[in-house]
Amino acid sequence: MTTAQWLGLITGVGFGFLLQKGRVLRFDKQVAAMLWTDMTILKFMLSSVLVGMVGILLMSDAGMIQLAHKPMNVGAIVLGGSLFGAGWAVMGFCPGTSVGALGEGRWHALFAIAGMLAGAALYAELYPFMKTTVLAWADFGKIGLPEVLGISKWVIVAAFWAGSIALFAWFEKKGV
Numbered sequence: 745m746t747t748a749q750w751l752g753l754i755t756g757v758g759f760g761f762l763l764q765k766g767r768v769l770r771f772d773k774q775v776a777a778m779l780w781t782d783m784t785i786l787k788f789m790l791s792s793v794l795v796g797m798v799g800i801l802l803m804s805d806a807g808m809i810q811l812a813h814k815p816m817n818v819g820a821i822v823l824g825g826s827l828f829g830a831g832w833a834v835m836g837f838c839p840g841t842s843v844g845a846l847g848e849g850r851w852h853a854l855f856a857i858a859g860m861l862a863g864a865a866l867y868a869e870l871y872p873f874m875k876t877t878v879l880a881w882a883d884f885g886k887i888g889l890p891e892v893l894g895i896s897k898w899v900i901v902a903a904f905w906a907g908s909i910a911l912f913a914w915f916e917k918k919g920v
Contacts, residue, residue: 763788763844774836783920790908797901813888819881831859 745753763769768785776782803809832838835856837845842860845853867874890897 760844760847763841764848769841769844769848771836778833781920783915787912794905794908801897813886816884816887817879819878823878
């Protein structure tokens with residue numbers, strides 16, 4: 745294995761450990777998140793995004809990595825988001841939590857993993873058709889908020905952190 749593969753494995757296992765310790769792999773937490781009665785999963789994932797965004801941008805600024813945006817494609821986002829949400833609602837797992845639940849020994853997560861693999865295979869088979877239809881809808885190219893707004897990425901990071909902290913405080917006040 746290469747160093748990058750080892751680092752990927754180590755961070756993946758570490759993230760899975762944190763998913764398990766945060767109890768976000770539990771079915772009751774998944775259902776409560778969909779019902780908006782328990783924000784544990786949202787708080788966990790938002791915390792991960794906050795830390796990840798700073799780490800990735802610092803590595804980019806240091807020249808350790810190069811950022812490459814995916815195209816802003818409305819059709820792909822609507823279709824992909826709908827399928828992701830439907831799969832999560834039906835199975836009670838997102839991709840990360842399904843693998844984590846399997847790691848906990850909950851074998852029923854295999855159905856979610858099989859569904860994701862089948863969906864990926866189906867998408868690969870339908871890609872030529874999708875490229876000329878859904879993926880051609882409102883393609884804005886490789887854009888990001890700093891380019892659209894014309895401001896520093898660090899201003900966006902600071903605003904996102906401030907908004908997230910306010911949201912966390914509101915969740916705590918509401919007891920969710």
